[in-house]
Amino acid sequence: MKAIEGSRVIVHYRGTLEDGSEFDSSEAREPLEFVVGSGDLIPGFESAVVGMDAGEETTFTLDPEQAYGAHDADLLIEGPRAAFPLGELVVGQSYTFQLGPGKEAEGRISRLDGDTVLVDFNHPLAGRRLTFRVKVLAVD
Template sequence: MTQAQTGNQIKVHYTGRLDSGQVFDSSADREPLEFTLGQGQLIPGFEAAVTGMQAGDKKTVTIPAEDAYGPRQDELLFSVERSQLPDHIQPEVGQQLQVNQEGQTAVVTISELTDTTMTLDANHPLAGENLTFDLEVVEVA
């Protein structure tokens, strides 16, 4: 059997959990995740965990935040006036919005609201989290 290595097309079923045990994503009840190993399509720790596995192999791996979505960065928090929102949007804490900055679109999460301002968080929602994955390699090609 072929061991997964850079350049291989990989199909893998996975379930991702936080340290609390909460499942944040899973391929259960859908097609396996398909990607080319070594192309940087996935977080580094996930690719490293799959490297060397063969079709049929299963394992559980915990990926530290540094090898997942990185640490939370305070400089990615910023405040804006609520008046900058279109009238049809009623902001709520936890709500995700798309913002355009310097020609680039980014997804931000509303983390705090006052009567006049809102704090937006541009960190990835899983930044600062250690992630545990149950992996099952379905195919290595």
């Protein structure tokens, strides 16, 4: 049975960046299970498994628009250090920020510059080309 929109698919995958470094893999844990077309995964990943059957393998590369989108400069927010919780902030570290009542978002410290902090609220893989190696284990 080939995967179509609405199929439940189980895969093992390995995701790498352009330099070949791995950013994610299911190979050392449970396989990934999803419904094609549900929107639970990045669009290019779901599209790539359409037409595949159990036992098939493929490798594909996604442009940012098919993955986590382009890096959006509007999601870089600069603020005074005094507005952040006490304690050490680390460049590259992710923190959960309260944006209002019941509203929070994860952002990474992009720059510490004296009394100012630059936080990047883009997905860590935004703007990146991603390559996936996928093996379909089951299609229902």
